[in-house]
Amino acid sequence: MATESSPEAVDVKCPGCGSAAVRSVPEVCADHASMRDGLADRLARSPGAPTRFDSGVHCLEGMLLAGVGIALAYGGIAHHRPPYTAGGALLAALLLVGTAVVVRREARERALVTAGESRAEALWRPAYHCAGCASVFCPGGTPWQGLLTPEQFKKFVWTEAGYDKELEERFTDVDLPPGIPTGP
Ligand SMILES: [Zn+2]
Known part of the structure; x- marks a missing residue:
């Protein structure tokens, strides 16, 4: 199992708990261990549309x-x-x-996922996940600010990308912090 060893990620620290045990969300989602324990699914960029x-x-x-x-x-x-x-x-x-x-x-x-892809990608790719406090953030607060739980993060990305109708029932009780500042 190839974890650790991503030299460019060493100076990113979690703004919530200060832990350096952070990994970029795309990296977490590509990791087999995260796929097994469901974390990759909780951080998924888009709904799994049928091919x-x-x-x-x-x-x-x-x-x-x-x-x-x-x-x-x-x-x-x-x-x-x-x-x-x-x-x-x-x-x-x-x-x-x-x-x-x-x-x-x-x-x-498929068309819906494709239509929202660039918006979802722009908010999802720069994000990091902290293993210490299980929160998601963007280093430097760009393109969005604050600390979110994986559920809030997924709801945020999916809503912004227009996938909100695809969100499962359990997301109805996930509240987003008011006014997450984002780019255009
Ligand atoms: Zn943390």
Whole structure:
């Protein structure tokens, strides 16, 4: 496990507790140990939008299942069983509509994440996490000032980037300090 040894981070100190046990947030998020204990997720820059590959797989699954419905409908026609025909056709139609809805929603999520990416990146990348008092800050107070908990930090970044609708329920009781000064 490759931790420690980032020479440029040695003069960054936590403004809350004075500890030098700080790491940049991108570094924390790239660390396997943080991924395991959930810290990387608590500091995540953006929601995990489904990839194009995921959507492709969902589309294929939908088509295959709809194919089963179509086969059933054909079987109904061939064997003069109208209920099979109707049931199969209905099943195929529902699956096609359902697949279209899922794939469209996933495309919207991807577009939303892309739209807010530069704003999220600008607030997220310069931030540091203090292992001593578990707070997040920016050295020198730029681009934002103050000490935040990981939850407040994530809510702040996601809200600024327009991802706030993607925040989980538990973030509704996370209050941000009033008026965090930020750049444009
Ligand atoms: Zn600290």
